[in-house]
Amino acid sequence: MVSPMNAPQQTPRPAQTGSAQTSSAQTGLVQTGLAEPARAGFGAPAPAASPVPEPRMTARNVNLWYGQKQALFEVSLDIPKHQVTALIGPSGCGKSTFLRCLNRMNDTIEGVRMEGDIRLDGRDIYDRSIDVVELRQAVGMVFQKPNPFPKSIYDNIAYGPRIHGLAQDKAELDEIVENSLKGAGLWTEVQDRLDTPGNSLSGGQQQRLCIARAIAVSPEVILMDEPCSALDPIATAHIEELIDALRANFTIAIVTHNMQQAARVSQKTAFFHLGKLIEHDDTEQIFTNPRQSMTQDYITGRFG
Amino acid sequence: MPKEHIVSAYDTDIENLTRQIIEMGGLVEHQLAQCIKALTLRDIDLATRVMDGDDKVDQLEEEIDKAAIRILATRQPMAVDLRLVAMALKISNDLERMADYATNIARRAVSLADTPPVKPLYTIPLMSELAQSMVADVLDAYAQRDTTKAVAAWHRDKQLDEMYTGLFRELVTYMLEDPRNITACIDLMFCAKHLERIGDHACNIAEKIHYMMHGQRINRMPQAAE
Numbered sequence: 001m002v003s004p005m006n007a008p009q010q011t012p013r014p015a016q017t018g019s020a021q022t023s024s025a026q027t028g029l030v031q032t033g034l035a036e037p038a039r040a041g042f043g044a045p046a047p048a049a050s051p052v053p054e055p056r057m058t059a060r061n062v063n064l065w066y067g068q069k070q071a072l073f074e075v076s077l078d079i080p081k082h083q084v085t086a087l088i089g090p091s092g093c094g095k096s097t098f099l100r101c102l103n104r105m106n107d108t109i110e111g112v113r114m115e116g117d118i119r120l121d122g123r124d125i126y127d128r129s130i131d132v133v134e135l136r137q138a139v140g141m142v143f144q145k146p147n148p149f150p151k152s153i154y155d156n157i158a159y160g161p162r163i164h165g166l167a168q169d170k171a172e173l174d175e176i177v178e179n180s181l182k183g184a185g186l187w188t189e190v191q192d193r194l195d196t197p198g199n200s201l202s203g204g205q206q207q208r209l210c211i212a213r214a215i216a217v218s219p220e221v222i223l224m225d226e227p228c229s230a231l232d233p234i235a236t237a238h239i240e241e242l243i244d245a246l247r248a249n250f251t252i253a254i255v256t257h258n259m260q261q262a263a264r265v266s267q268k269t270a271f272f273h274l275g276k277l278i279e280h281d282d283t284e285q286i287f288t289n290p291r292q293s294m295t296q297d298y299i300t301g302r303f304g
Numbered sequence: 305m306p307k308e309h310i311v312s313a314y315d316t317d318i319e320n321l322t323r324q325i326i327e328m329g330g331l332v333e334h335q336l337a338q339c340i341k342a343l344t345l346r347d348i349d350l351a352t353r354v355m356d357g358d359d360k361v362d363q364l365e366e367e368i369d370k371a372a373i374r375i376l377a378t379r380q381p382m383a384v385d386l387r388l389v390a391m392a393l394k395i396s397n398d399l400e401r402m403a404d405y406a407t408n409i410a411r412r413a414v415s416l417a418d419t420p421p422v423k424p425l426y427t428i429p430l431m432s433e434l435a436q437s438m439v440a441d442v443l444d445a446y447a448q449r450d451t452t453k454a455v456a457a458w459h460r461d462k463q464l465d466e467m468y469t470g471l472f473r474e475l476v477t478y479m480l481e482d483p484r485n486i487t488a489c490i491d492l493m494f495c496a497k498h499l500e501r502i503g504d505h506a507c508n509i510a511e512k513i514h515y516m517m518h519g520q521r522i523n524r525m526p527q528a529a530e
Contacts, residue, residue: 260380287382289519299382301314302307 053080056221056251057102057139062116064097064106064275071097075116075277077270079221084243084252086266086283088259090303093272095255099223102253103139104132120220137164140214144226146206148198148213153190156198156209157181160217176216183249184212185242204235211242215250222246224254228261240265259299263287271295314379321371321392322447325399328364329443332399335361335406336439336502340432343413343495344425351417354410361403368396384516391516395446398505398512402439405498405505412491412498419488422478427471428492431499434464438506442513451517458510458522464503471496 055078064072072094079085079102087095097106104125106112118125125135137160148156157177160166167173177194181187186208190201198209207227214222224243228236243252243265256262262269262283269286271279271294279292290296297303309315335357342351372393375381381389438457445454475489475496514522 259382263382288386290383296383297307300385301309301311301379301382303310 053083055079056081056121057253058117058119059098059101060117062098062101062114062118064094064101064115065113066109067111071275072101072114073275075272075275077277077280079251079253080268081251082247082249083268084247084254084266085268085270086262087253087255087270087272088257088262088298089272089278090298091257092274094275095270095272096225097275098272099225099253099255102221102223103136103141105136105141107132134164137217138219139221139223140217140219141223141225142207142210142214142227145230146203146210148201148206148209151198152195153181153198153201153209154194156213157216160213164217166217180212180216181209183215183246184208185238185245186212202235204231204238207231207235207239208242211239211246215246219250221251221253224252226255226257229257236261259287271298273298311379314385317371317375317379318385318388321368321375321389324364324368324371325392325395326443326447328361328368328396328399329439329446331357331361331364332403332406333436333439333443335403336432336436339406339409339413340429340436342410343416344429346413346417346421348414348417351410351413355407358403358407361400365396365400368392384519387516387519391512395509395512398508402502402505405502409495409498412495416488416491419491422485422488422492425492427467427474428495428499431464431467431471431496434460434467435499435502435506438464438503442506442509445510445513449513449517451514454510454513455522458507458514461503461507464500468496468500 057079059075059077059079062072062075063070075094075098077085077098087099089095100106101114101118102125106114114126120135120138123130125139149159151159154177157180158167158173161173161176167176178187178191181190186205189205190196190209199206201209207230211222211227228239231239240261243254246252254262254265263286266283269281269283270277271286271290271292273294279286279290279295281291285291286295287299290299335354338350338357339354341347342354372389375389379385438460441457442454445451445457472493475493478485479489511522514520
C-alpha cells in the first residue's frame, strides 16, 4: 500500500500566501525527494553555521482560533530534515497548538479554525486529497503522558503496521516490532516478555514503548509533546539519548518546558509567546545570545 | 542588566558574584598602586607588604570560583546570565594574574632598592599610570556594565605597548653606556614587561565585558581601533 504522503509528487496547490518565504518553500519542494530512504548516520552534530538545511515541513502564516479566541498569529516556521526543532514558551503560548497543527490533531477539537499553509515535503497537508490517517502515519506523535494501548508490548507496536498493511506476514511483523523496540532502546529490556501488557512497564519504558510505536510505521516526522515531563531524570536521560539517535532517521519537533532539555536535544529552537513566534534560530544562539529581549527574559527566568 | 529574575535569590547570587569581582578588582588596583610606589620610593617594607598581600587575592579568586560553580549548579544560567557567570570565572583569572605581576614588581623593587638608581625614572611611572588607569576603567566598566568604557580602555593598550618598546630601547642604551647598570636595568625591564602584561590582562577583561554584555567579541581588526 502506497501512502499518499509517499506517493510521487502531485502538482501542489500553488502557494496562496504572498510572503517572501514562499520561494524557499518551493525550492525545498523540488529538492525534497519524497521516496528518499532515511539516511542512517546523517545525524552528526549539525554545525552551528550550517547552510540552511532543507525543510521537511514548512508552515506559513498559520493562524488558529479556538472559537472566538485566536491562539496562533501568522506563524511561519520551517522544520528542517534530520534535525530536532524545540518549541519553547510559557504555558498558553501556542507551542502545543502549533505542534498539533503539524499532523492535524486539532481537527478533532470542536470549534478550531485554522488558516495558513502547512506542508510536508512540499505537499499541503490540509489539502482535500490528504488522508488524515496516512498523514498521521507520516507525522507521528508522542504525548506527555505515556499512553500505551491496553494490549501486550508486541501488539502495541504491531497495531500501526497492521492497520497500515506494512507487513506481509508474521515474520515481517516480528521484524518491525523488533526493529522498532531496538530503535527506541527498549528491546533488551522487553525481548523476553513481549506478551506482557504494555502498561506493566515503568513510566520511562512506557514512553519508549510509545516512541517505538510511533517509529513502527516509518514516519517522516515525529512530534513530541512534553515527552519527559512525567519521567524521572534517568528515564528522561534515556529519552534524550534516544531523541539524538532518532534524528539520524527522522525529523523531530519537540515541545518542552524544560529549557535545559531544549538546549541539549535540539539544533533549532523556536520561542513562542501569546500565540506569536517571537524568535527562531540555531539552538546555540537562542540559549547563549538570543536576539530578542523577550526570548532572553524567558530563558533566563525573568518573565514577569 | 535586564529585568529582575522571578526568583529573587538568583538576582542576589548574581549581585554577590559581581560584588566579589569588584572587591577583588579593588584589591588588585591597590596592590598595583603599592608596588609602583614601592618601586619609585625604594620602599622595601611596602614591597614586602605587597608580596604578603597576594594571598588575599588568591583567596578571593577561590571564593569567586566557588560562587560561580554554585550558581551554575543551582540556577543553570542561560544567555546573559550564563555569559556573566562564565566571564566572572575568566575575569577573576585575569585579575589574579595582574596581582601576580604586581607581586613580581614588588620583588624587583626590593632588589632595585639595593642598587644605585640608574637614571631618573620617567617612563616607568608613565607606564604604570596608564596601566593603572586601564585597570581602573575596566573595573568601572565591569561594575557599571559599560561596554563603551571597556572598549575605550581596550584601545589604550596600544599606547602602553609603544611605551614599553620605547623604554626597552632606553634601557638598552643605559646598559651599553655602563655595564654596571645591567642588573638594575634588567630589573626595570622586567617591571616594564609586567606593566605591559597587566595592560594585556586589562584588555582581556574589557573583551570579556563586551562578550558578557553583547555575546560578541570586540572587533579585533587593528584599524577598527581608531
